[in-house]
Amino acid sequence: MDLKTAGALRRLRLISAPEAVSFLLLLVCSVLKRTTDFNAVPVMGMVHGVLFIGYVVLWALAWLRARWGWRRAGWLLLLSVLPTGGFFAERTLARECEDVVVAARARTEAVGA
Secondary structure: OOHHHHHHHHHHHHHHHHHHHHHHHHHHHHHHHHHOOOOOHHHHHHHHHHHHHHHHHHHHHHHHHHOOOHHHHHHHHHHOOOOOHHHHHHHHHHHHHHHHHHHHHHHHHHHHO
């Protein structure tokens, strides 16, 4: 893997936490809509929808770039539809991105030496 792969993983990682937060806020707004007069569901629904579509697009690009197997790609997609799954995806992607960067630097140093 190379630094372009790390970039794709980083972009997916950066959107995963905000997507998870928007999902949780949408759930809270749904409860508040049914228990009070507060109705922010249309706004939060739009915000979450945009972030979710962004996550899926960046997930597809990262999948192509990182050449994940079906199991790994499916797991990261499944995490996007779980209320707190984006936080777990972010942590997993952070480790993977760091591993890719370290491997790329090691290859660069080996070629330069």
